[in-house]
Amino acid sequence: MLKQISLAITAILLIGCTTNAQEQPVLPPHDVVAKDVVARQPGLMWVRRSSEYAIITARLYEEAKTDLDAITRQRGADQRPWVVVLDADETIFDNSQYQVEALQAGAKDFDPVAWRTWVKREEATAVPGVLSFLDHIRKRGGKLVIITNRDQNVTSHSRANLSALGFDADRADLCILGRGALDRKDANPKEWEAFGYGNDKDRRRRLIMEGKAEACWDWQAGDAREHYQASWAKPHEILMYVGDNIKDFPALTESIAEDPQAMQAVMANPHYVLLPNPVYGSWESRLKPAAALPSQP
Template sequence: MSLRFPTTLLALALLAGCATTQPQHAVVAPAPQAAAAVVRVPANDNLNAVAWSQTAIEHDLIYLQTYRDAQSRLLAAMRDPHWDALGKADRVAPFKGLKPAVILDIDETALDNSPYQARVVKGGGEFNEADWAAWCKEAQARALPGAVEFTQFAAAHGIAVIYISNRAKDLDEATLANLRQAGFPVSGPQAFLGLGTVVEDCEQAGTEKGCRRQLVARHYRVLMQFGDQIGDFVDVNANTADGRRKAVADYLPWIGTRWFVLPNPTYGSWEPALFNNDWSAPLEQRRQQKIDALRYQ
């Protein structure tokens, strides 16, 4: 008796036979550990800004140019008895006969905190006070180009170097240690006026530095100021694009002579000015408002 196979079964049998004689080219799936090694970095709006701050030679040259130019003007400013770099609201005492000083902000003016910003980018998060304080306590921030040379030059010529920072006052020891380690002249604890410094007869508004500048005004004639935010030079009454322009309008002739402004694309009061200073808004909403603020012509 002959056996009859359905066509489909016969085809499958023939294929199975071929499979035993033909070389195999199996697709090998990646090992689980190899797949796990691929790390996807979350998108972060600050990536380019931090990368520029850390790697662009242009960044370093701007700092060198600024501090060298200031140094070339410093002694002439000291010899001019009418020279003072405090704004009208901050010059609360006559400066005649007072010792000369320069005022520097710390973060992104004297010390480079881009490693902290890089950690935030890599982690895909945003700034938070706990991580920031931990970074400050590491006391490992490097000096920005030209800053040490300028401040040492000032100190060598009898000019006090005062650091006004919005680092919290309780970070003073770590901050002073970091400044000293980086090579900055530090005359003592009084050289650091952090956020929370109590100034008699002056009520501080938020993080504005006006009261602390007024405290310096009682003891020094200020020759120059350095910062990466306009709030390092003058209090900003309305943190909007228009309000910020108005805050510095009367002092434009001082830029590059008494006030020296340094670049900071990574953070600052310029950013919340774009989304109504509302940090509680969702990230995507803040991002859209920043996009809406762009000009296309």
């Protein structure tokens, strides 16, 4: 119930953020941006400046700890090793500084070269509440998988950015899976059809569950490689999915917005943690409002 309340509050605040974009607080020196940037991206400024965003994400991560505790208590000790799968950007990493710089530079569309440069800077900050949640997963005996649409050849920079945030990213209980060519439907149509993938993160989720995600260990060498391989070359159970986009959940796409019952099922599922992202996402391609959710009893 608390998670449902938090999600409802998020929706209300996002609407308020858009309609009251003119009411800007006094800016700290490091966050002075042109008025046209504020006007073009009120959602971005809400993420950077508001107390509400920090409260909502921290609250959701605290609730995720409680849900994870309940889920793990129901498991037997002899079951498969378990993991929590998280998205990277706007779930772990706050890239709002990149967004501000892109707007100030006059960018109108996503620039993959500028994005790669940003990732290599390793300067993303942490989404409020996430570092405590990552530590909690480890304390509960779980492992962490980051499935990201960052290209797989910049994974070392994602790992270094985590380390810069104070999180020990060089342990064998952490696997980062960036997007590779075979994850895309156009490059791997037969596998997509055979396994019924709904989105291009489904393949990597399957590899984790089957113990076949070689990228979890092939970045190491020698004894370290053997150590990492021993950790990941076995089937794992995914207990929780965390993300800021509906595609961060298995087989789902933005079409869920047409199905009130499907949206309600996501709301009620303790294995799913959905964070607000008013800056960008697959929602941008939608041309009409989401269907109304059924009224709660």
